[in-house]
Amino acid sequence: MLLHIAGVLDQDQVAEFRRVLDSADWIDGRETVGSQGAQVKRNEQLPDTSPLRELLGQRIQKALASNPLFHAAALPLRYLPPRFNRYSGGGTYGFHVDGSVMTVNLPGHALAQLRSDIACTVFLSEPDEYDGGELIVSDTYGEHEVKLPAGDAVVYPASSLHKVQPVTRGARVASFLWVQSLVRDEGQRRLLFELDTSIQTLTRSGADHAAVLTLTSVYHNLLRRWAET
Numbered sequence: 200m201l202l203h204i205a206g207v208l209d210q211d212q213v214a215e216f217r218r219v220l221d222s223a224d225w226i227d228g229r230e231t232v233g234s235q236g237a238q239v240k241r242n243e244q245l246p247d248t249s250p251l252r253e254l255l256g257q258r259i260q261k262a263l264a265s266n267p268l269f270h271a272a273a274l275p276l277r278y279l280p281p282r283f284n285r286y287s288g289g290g291t292y293g294f295h296v297d298g299s300v301m302t303v304n305l306p307g308h309a310l311a312q313l314r315s316d317i318a319c320t321v322f323l324s325e326p327d328e329y330d331g332g333e334l335i336v337s338d339t340y341g342e343h344e345v346k347l348p349a350g351d352a353v354v355y356p357a358s359s360l361h362k363v364q365p366v367t368r369g370a371r372v373a374s375f376l377w378v379q380s381l382v383r384d385e386g387q388r389r390l391l392f393e394l395d396t397s398i399q400t401l402t403r404s405g406a407d408h409a410a411v412l413t414l415t416s417v418y419h420n421l422l423r424r425w426a427e428t
């Protein structure tokens with residue numbers, strides 16, 4: 200499931216992020232990938248140990264964690280601390296698959312491993328600031344092109360092949376992160392998401408209370424079956 204989540208950050212927050220990111224020290228993005236990724240990755244990142252990455256990353260994570268749509272779709276168990284990247288001057292990231300098990304090894308974080316179930320990109324440049332830079336996600340239904348307003352996010356299965364098209368004008372600044380979900384299976388997560396959003400719609404429309412209560416019970420009992428903590 201590929202899901203667009205609008206307004207994770209508001210315009211004031213985006214402007215503040217950009218003010219500090221546009222004057223930050225960026226490094227070659229190949230430092231954080233294996234040899235296969237390094238062959239196709241041409242971008243810049245904030246260093247993992249940068250205090251700015253830590254500070255802004257915490258704010259991104261907090262904004263996502265408090266977003267009801269993100270929560271319903273991702274059912275997050277743990278997060279890899281968000282990173283920040285910038286593509287400009289032809290920068291690109293060819294088709295690749297993200298590592299399946301990642302290690303969190305950062306100052307201030309307990310050493311931990313995370314299964315990357317879900318990838319998330321939060322756009323920090325407006326689409327008219329740059330040419331190219333579309334995120335292309337390939338799944339069994341074909342290729343999906345994503346280029347969103349600043350402050351919006353996309354979540355998609357980390358198991359999918361994906362790439363970022365070359366940026367031929369301007370700069371594409373974004374934050375990205377991986378999430379280990381309570382529910383490992385993509386299909387089960389999608390069923391829970393559809394059930395959850397339908398229950399919310401029924402509740403808002405004043406549907407029969409007992410029927411909504413039964414559906415809510417079904418939701419939680421499915422989650423109880425499928426969640427791994």
Ligand code: NI
Binds near residue numbers: 295296297361
């Ligand atoms: Ni990737």
